[in-house]
Amino acid sequence: MNSLYHGSELCEVDADGNVAVPAFLEDAFAPETSPEIVVAKHQADDCLIGYGRAHLSTLAERAERRRVAEEERGEEARSHYRRMRGTFGLSERIKRDGRGLRIPPAMRHLGRIDDLALFVGAGDSFEIWNPQLALESDDEHFRALAEFRLRMRGTKTAGVH
Structure with missing residues (x-):
């Protein structure tokens, strides 16, 4: 069974893409799991999505069921091939190194990740957001979470009092 990711944390990202693994993610990674995770461009939102490598087979099975139904x-x-490119082509495997990971340049570009990243659990995956983009979400509760995380860090946000 894949880990379930739940929680959120705002993390600093250095110029090389290095970031500490948020505690809620570290807790979800079982000791026996591969140190590799997959990070990809989210297909619906303006962020990245991450999951353990074992989840790739689940994604392939879901895609095939959807292709057959279509x-x-x-x-x-x-649309099937576009989804497959998005899932498998616009992704990179990255290794967790101790308690950190390095988000590759292409993924930082696609996710518009700068010096801060908002990690958010999403069940069988997790998302990595530029927190300023999270503030623009049409989900009012998610916007409130991003605002709270930024305020607790002391970061000024555009349009937030």
């Missing part, structure tokens, strides 16, 4: 409805395969 094919049965007579839909074109184009």
